[in-house]
Amino acid sequence: QKQEWAKLKNEPTVTTDGVHVELVANIGTPEDVTGVQNNGGEGVGLYRTEFLYMGKSELPSEDEQFESYKAVLENMGDKPVVVRTLDIGGDKELSYLQLPKEMNPFLGYRAIRLCLERDDIFRVQLRALLRASVYGNLKIMFPMIATLEEFRQAKAILLEEKDKLTADGVAVSDSIEIGIMVEIPSTAVAAKQFAKEVDFFSVGTNDLIQYTMAADRMNERVSYLYQPYHPAILNLVHNVIEAAHAEGKWAGMCGEMAGDTIAIPLLLGLGLDEFSMSATSILPARTQITKLSKADMQELSQEALALSTADEVEQLVRQRTGQ
Numbered sequence: 036q037k038q039e040w041a042k043l044k045n046e047p048t049v050t051t052d053g054v055h056v057e058l059v060a061n062i063g064t065p066e067d068v069t070g071v072q073n074n075g076g077e078g079v080g081l082y083r084t085e086f087l088y089m090g091k092s093e094l095p096s097e098d099e100q101f102e103s104y105k106a107v108l109e110n111m112g113d114k115p116v117v118v119r120t121l122d123i124g125g126d127k128e129l130s131y132l133q134l135p136k137e138m139n140p141f142l143g144y145r146a147i148r149l150c151l152e153r154d155d156i157f158r159v160q161l162r163a164l165l166r167a168s169v170y171g172n173l174k175i176m177f178p179m180i181a182t183l184e185e186f187r188q189a190k191a192i193l194l195e196e197k198d199k200l201t202a203d204g205v206a207v208s209d210s211i212e213i214g215i216m217v218e219i220p221s222t223a224v225a226a227k228q229f230a231k232e233v234d235f236f237s238v239g240t241n242d243l244i245q246y247t248m249a250a251d252r253m254n255e256r257v258s259y260l261y262q263p264y265h266p267a268i269l270n271l272v273h274n275v276i277e278a279a280h281a282e283g284k285w286a287g288m289c290g291e292m293a294g295d296t297i298a299i300p301l302l303l304g305l306g307l308d309e310f311s312m313s314a315t316s317i318l319p320a321r322t323q324i325t326k327l328s329k330a331d332m333q334e335l336s337q338e339a340l341a342l343s344t345a346d347e348v349e350q351l352v353r354q355r356t357g358q
């Protein structure tokens with residue numbers, strides 16, 4: 036099996052009926068890029084930048100961040116690198132930031148909400164990213180976007196910093212795509228409106244599932260509700276992909292679901308363009324996808340959308356794909 040995977044390391048991911056999808060990796064540090072390359076990743080679909088901020092006694096400086104982003108971009112060459120801006124709060128705390136204690140941290144002050152209020156912190160990160168943009172193929176993604184206003188505000192701040200850098204004679208790429216994570220149900224439902232303004236979507240199923248099912252992803256007593264194959268989730272993902280394509284944009288997924296062998300046939304059928312997963316899942320996923328027909332998976336996923344339970348969906352996929 037390992038040999039079968041290895042053969043596909045430098046191959047594109049193409050279905051039996053000739054449809055190409057992109058298999059990229061989730062990373063947390065610049066060192067993780069080696070794993071992406073060794074496993075045939077076609078890019079980075081989610082660079083979680085929290086690690087730069089965690090386990091320290093103060094905020095990382097602009098230069099420190101710039102060096103990290105530059106290293107990832109340079110090492111990935113012309114391959115795409117989607118960097119997610121700071122997603123702190125919720126379960127991820129920073130000792131040096133006095134965040135208020137909250138009753139429901141996952142429904143509270145985190146990610147883009149914090150960055151828009153503490154734009155002093157946000158601007159430093161954006162400047163570091165903009166300066167690094169000339170070293171590769173950078174795409175910037177905002178986490179936990181719930182409303183179009185949040186996206187517009189974040190984008191406006193980004194463009195302000197870009198203008199300042201340009202005025203100071205600093206080189207900045209002119210082709211940075213700006214997208215959002217779809218991990219809040221309001222955004223998945225209103226994807227059509229978002230698709231007119233964003234360059235891309237990446238579905239964050241880890242959070243999208245917990246918010247859709249109202250089940251804390253850290254709470255074992257309700258973990259039975261964490262159901263990636265639930266028709267409600269599939270319908271949301273379907274809506275996001277359709278909305279993106281109607282506006283000529285692309286849709287990816289960077290939650291755990293993107294590397295799940297039961298979910299992959301469904302996501303392929305729904306038209307997902309980019310699958311971002313842990314590096315070690317890439318070659319198994321490529322092996323799986325190269326044996327599937329997109330047309331068949333489209334039929335499969337349409338049937339799945341109309342089923343009633345996650346269990347029924349799983350049974351259907353197992354039957355049809357022989358898993």
Ligand code: PEP
Nearest residue numbers: 218239240241242289290
């Ligand atoms: C997600 O929510 O699916 C995601 C990829 O982000 P994180 O797991 O970092 O919240």
Ligand code: MG
Nearest residue numbers: 218239241242
């Ligand atoms: Mg998330």
